[in-house]
Amino acid sequence: DTGVSQNPRHKITKRGQNVTFRCDPISEHNRLYWYRQTLGQGPEFLTYFQNEAQLEKSRLLSDRFSAERPKGSFSTLEIQRTEQGDSAMYLCASSPPGEGANSPLHFGNGTRLTVT
């Protein structure tokens, strides 16, 4: 079990630029979640995949955000035309098959985005 891996750990970008983050879940986990966490807040759900299918998206996820999980393995989260309000920690989590939303989540270390 190598854990959930997220890259990069930190990203600083200028407003208006596009950024892409990558998440590699635990290999046998079929569910993959993206959450966003700002200072002093808990993780807020953005979207989740079961295998390669994106099954749910939060209303927080504006049209500038897109996520993919093309082969049901790693996932990418892209933010287009970044805004300062996008500055946050982006967390990826995965869980094994069988228990749906009742499985404990295994989180990565996150990608901290700073938009200047």
Added chain:
Amino acid sequence: AQKVTQAQTEISVVEKEDVTLDCVYETRDTTYYLFWYKQPPSGELVFLIRRNSFDEQNEISGRYSWNFQKSTSSFNFTITASQVVDSAVYFCAVGGSYIPTFGRGTSLIVHP
């Protein structure tokens, strides 16, 4: 559809004190799970415990214990004889037919 309230923003204690972190949840599900996660200063959220809504037995694991009371929709977490290594942000979460929803967290600071 789901909500978790952690009213305590920050708790500061001295080592060896007992401390209880409160969690109140709301859900429309009749069957659901409750979770606690720990986020140390290093940043990675770590799963601590899961409790099924049908199981109201309290659970103890070493210095950690959890009190689930369905009647008050609470799932409180107690650390006995706290240690400096317990310093972290602790999150309560509820899952079920919905995506897991987290509270805002309680920051616990344990002073030596």
